[in-house]
Amino acid sequence: MNMIDIENVSFAYSGKVEALKNVSLCVRKGEWVTILGHNGSGKSTLAKLIVGLLKPQTGTIRVDGVELSERTVYDIRKKVGIVFQNPDNQFVGVTVRDDIAFGLENLQIPREEMVERIERYAKRVDMYSYLNKEPQALSGGQKQRVAIAGILAMRTEAIIFDEATSMLDPDGRKRILSYMRKLRDEGVTVVTITHDMREAVQSDRIVVLKDGEVLKADKSENVLKDKETLEQSNLELLLPLEVLHGLEKKKSTNEELKEFLWQLSLNG
Amino acid sequence: MAIKFERVSFQYRGVDDKGYLALADINLSIAAQGEFITLIGETGSGKSTLAQHMNALLAPTEGRVHIFGVKLTSDKKKNRKQRLNPIRQRVGLVFQFPEYQLFEETVLKDIIFGPKNFGVPHEEALERAKKMIQIVGLDESYLERSPFNLSGGEKKRVSIAGILAMEPEILILDEPTSGLDPMGRNALLKVFYDIHEKLGKTVMIITHDMDTVYEYAKRVLVLREGALVYDGEPPGLFSRKHVEDWNLELPEILRIQRALEERFGIRLEKNPTSRKELIEALGEVVM
Ligand SMILES: Nc1ncnc2c1ncn2[C@@H]1O[C@H](COP(=O)(O)OP(=O)(O)OP(=O)(O)O)[C@@H](O)[C@H]1O
Ligand SMILES: Nc1ncnc2c1ncn2[C@@H]1O[C@H](COP(=O)(O)OP(=O)(O)O)[C@@H](O)[C@H]1O
Numbered sequence: 367m368n369m370i371d372i373e374n375v376s377f378a379y380s381g382k383v384e385a386l387k388n389v390s391l392c393v394r395k396g397e398w399v400t401i402l403g404h405n406g407s408g409k410s411t412l413a414k415l416i417v418g419l420l421k422p423q424t425g426t427i428r429v430d431g432v433e434l435s436e437r438t439v440y441d442i443r444k445k446v447g448i449v450f451q452n453p454d455n456q457f458v459g460v461t462v463r464d465d466i467a468f469g470l471e472n473l474q475i476p477r478e479e480m481v482e483r484i485e486r487y488a489k490r491v492d493m494y495s496y497l498n499k500e501p502q503a504l505s506g507g508q509k510q511r512v513a514i515a516g517i518l519a520m521r522t523e524a525i526i527f528d529e530a531t532s533m534l535d536p537d538g539r540k541r542i543l544s545y546m547r548k549l550r551d552e553g554v555t556v557v558t559i560t561h562d563m564r565e566a567v568q569s570d571r572i573v574v575l576k577d578g579e580v581l582k583a584d585k586s587e588n589v590l591k592d593k594e595t596l597e598q599s600n601l602e603l604l605l606p607l608e609v610l611h612g613l614e615k616k617k618s619t620n621e622e623l624k625e626f627l628w629q630l631s632l633n634g
Numbered sequence: 635m636a637i638k639f640e641r642v643s644f645q646y647r648g649v650d651d652k653g654y655l656a657l658a659d660i661n662l663s664i665a666a667q668g669e670f671i672t673l674i675g676e677t678g679s680g681k682s683t684l685a686q687h688m689n690a691l692l693a694p695t696e697g698r699v700h701i702f703g704v705k706l707t708s709d710k711k712k713n714r715k716q717r718l719n720p721i722r723q724r725v726g727l728v729f730q731f732p733e734y735q736l737f738e739e740t741v742l743k744d745i746i747f748g749p750k751n752f753g754v755p756h757e758e759a760l761e762r763a764k765k766m767i768q769i770v771g772l773d774e775s776y777l778e779r780s781p782f783n784l785s786g787g788e789k790k791r792v793s794i795a796g797i798l799a800m801e802p803e804i805l806i807l808d809e810p811t812s813g814l815d816p817m818g819r820n821a822l823l824k825v826f827y828d829i830h831e832k833l834g835k836t837v838m839i840i841t842h843d844m845d846t847v848y849e850y851a852k853r854v855l856v857l858r859e860g861a862l863v864y865d866g867e868p869p870g871l872f873s874r875k876h877v878e879d880w881n882l883e884l885p886e887i888l889r890i891q892r893a894l895e896e897r898f899g900i901r902l903e904k905n906p907t908s909r910k911e912l913i914e915a916l917g918e919v920v921m
């Protein structure tokens with residue numbers, strides 16, 4: 367069963383800037399898919415189409431089997447949460463607490479449970495002591511953590527993270543990464559958009575976009591080792607895999623070393 | 635010294651007036667030329683606050699900041715009497731969020747705004763815009779676009795182009811590579827490094843990327859809860875003690891080098907600091 371089905375979707379901003387060209391892809395239920403691609407390749411556009419913030423000019427999008435339309439978009443947003451690339455776009459309230467509450471109010475979560483969830487997820491991203499602060503008075507990484515908490519608290523069936531960890535410190539990034547693994551283990555469908563190959567390496571499948579088209583979609587380990595494809599879309603191999611690539615080019619038979627490098631790339 | 639911090643503390647005024655100490659007793663000197671610095675620290679440690687003191691967008695609540703001879707203190711009246719405009723041209727700051735920097739109708743107008751504001755003739759400003767848009771990896775067609783209708787990484791590139799076009803003497807970049815694709819990141823780091831190397835300018839980059847620190851920095855500053863706890867060279871920073879005490883992430887090159895040494899006893903003669911050097915060095919030993 368697929369959580370997200372995208373069929374022959376094209377989208378152009380104001381009919382001019384072609385951001386996606388005849389894109390087809392799917393995300394299975396409980397799967398973790400990473401979307402990679404150069405700046406401007408169409409990643410965020412794709413994310414916004416999935417949650418109905420933009421409307422495709424051609425093609426269809428189905429979420430959990432239901433075709434996206436004006437009538438169904440509201441229900442679909444209860445199923446798919448999205449953490450935006452710019453956390454400022456997600457903030458509406460006067461305090462951090464209001465911002466985390468916003469999504470929960472839309473889901474009509476009872477008051478008591480709401481308070482409980484806000485506090486639990488604020489703790490999870492280490493922002494509990496900031497609940498009464500204004501979101502505008504937070505540092506960049508703190509804003510990102512609040513934006514993540516707001517979506518996690520909604521406990522949707524699927525979550526899209528659009529470069530949600532780009533401003534986090536290494537420790538914070540690792541915490542969110544391990545949380546993404548936990549979500550997947552619990553059966554939540556995860557879509558991460560990122561430029562960080564260390565994030566991509568954790569996912570089940572990778573889709574590479576280039577100039578609004580799907581360049582490659584395959585199991586992560588196949589894409590991660592594919593230097594040519596990655597470089598076509600401004601990406602680079604993880605360093606251990608770059609070393610591995612060098613070994614293989616020289617027809618090295620040191621399998622133990624190769625396996626070690628692969629393991630090094632998995633836990634970066 | 636072009637920039638000098640003397641016992642600088644900075645307190646943000648909270649809504650409830652409780653205040654938040656973002657910088658604590660900082661002493662720091664930065665030369666007008668020839669430095670390549672990276673500033674690191676956890677989320678919320680005060681990096682952006684420190685950067686904003688360096689071109690007088692913020693003034694200390696305690697202590698003194700000297701920028702090219704202008705002195706800033708907690709005395710707001712006195713600060714206002716100083717000529718701050720020239721400072722903002724001499725010390726260019728690229729913000730962490732490009733959205734805070736983009737406001738014109740077109741990318742072109744955005745990029746020429748800074749130079750024109752500081753007296754550069756229109757024609758020359760246009761020339762600079764054309765040059766800078768290419769340097770940040772976008773083609774000239776972007777000049778006619780609205781800066782608001784761009785992807786995140788494109789906005790970031792435009793905001794960098796705008797500051798480069800001012801040709802500041804000192805360049806400060808707040809997380810300039812977050813949101814850039816890997817090749818764009820490498821290319822722009824090289825641009826910043828060239829500005830330092832070829833033009834002899836001082837450049838400071840705020841980053842969470844230890845690879846950037848390890849490969850490029852000649853000097854590293856580490857902030858922890860508003861205090862400057864390290865001001866020195868990168869190799870010293872990644873000693874076991876600091877890595878443990880400050881929970882630092884190892885640069886990939888160092889991580890791999892150490893892992894291969896531990897597991898296979900592979901020892902490299904020199905310490906590589908770039909990807910290329912590591913691969914070459916390993917090539918000689920194992921391949
Ligand atoms: N609001 C908009 N109006 C017009 N064009 C847009 C708008 N937003 C994005 N674009 C264009 O659409 C294309 C795809 O943009 P998108 O934001 O989807 O890229 P992205 O892959 O998310 O890039 P990044 O890695 O920089 O975030 C780009 O060419 C961009 O310039
Ligand atoms: N405008 C503001 N008002 C109140 N507090 C702020 C404001 N901006 C930042 N802070 C606080 O000051 C601290 C340092 O912020 P900042 O310098 O942005 O951190 P960094 O750039 O290192 O992530 C953070 O704890 C943040 O919450």
Ligand SMILES: [Mg+2]
Nearest residue numbers: 410451785786
């Ligand atoms: Mg994007």
Ligand SMILES: [Mg+2]
Nearest residue numbers: 505506682730
């Ligand atoms: Mg910051």
